[in-house]
Amino acid sequence: MASQLLPLELVDKCVGSRIWVVMKGDKEFSGTLVGFDDYVNMVLEDVTEYESTGDQVKLKKILLNGNNICMLIPGGDGPGNSMA
Amino acid sequence: MSDPQEASDPSTFLSEIIGAPITVKLNSGVEYKGELSSVDGYMNIALEKTVEYVGGQVRNKYGDVFIRGNNVLYISQDAT
Numbered sequence: 001m002a003s004q005l006l007p008l009e010l011v012d013k014c015v016g017s018r019i020w021v022v023m024k025g026d027k028e029f030s031g032t033l034v035g036f037d038d039y040v041n042m043v044l045e046d047v048t049e050y051e052s053t054g055d056q057v058k059l060k061k062i063l064l065n066g067n068n069i070c071m072l073i074p075g076g077d078g079p080g081n082s083m084a
Numbered sequence: 085m086s087d088p089q090e091a092s093d094p095s096t097f098l099s100e101i102i103g104a105p106i107t108v109k110l111n112s113g114v115e116y117k118g119e120l121s122s123v124d125g126y127m128n129i130a131l132e133k134t135v136e137y138v139g140g141q142v143r144n145k146y147g148d149v150f151i152r153g154n155n156v157l158y159i160s161q162d163a164t
Contacts, residue, residue: 059160
């Protein structure tokens with residue numbers, strides 16, 4: 001059997017590339033993953049925040065609290081930009 | 085030591101932005117803009133010259149505030 005890729009190793013592979021973060025609730029973020037810690041708190045750059053109202057907010061660099069993160073999509077660039 | 089463009093983990097980022105203008109957004113949607121005086125591993129935050137925004141509108145101004153970390157959605161470095 002091929003050696004397992006642990007969940008956090010998958011996240012580590014995403015450092016430096018675009019990811020799409022889906023939070024609990026309706027909120028979503030996309031941005032370049034700069035770094036993360038064991039709680040999956042994440043530093044993101046060139047971020048777009050997608051609010052439940054449909055509004056988008058651009059942010060240069062943020063530390064996103066891992067507490068409310070539900071799912072990460074490597075290579076994703078936000079809702080509407082994933083699968084053509 | 086390290087190039088700021090290099091990979092930085094959350095604690096490195098936090099140490100980089102001490103004293104800088106930041107925006108803190110809470111899970112409730114309320115935002116606080118101010119100068120970051122300190123932050124800890126719980127994301128507890130001490131802010132100076134704080135302006136509170138509710139629904140994008142200025143609601144209040146405070147000299148110093150303490151924000152308990154469990155409410156924090158993100159900490160954003162303001163464009164300068």
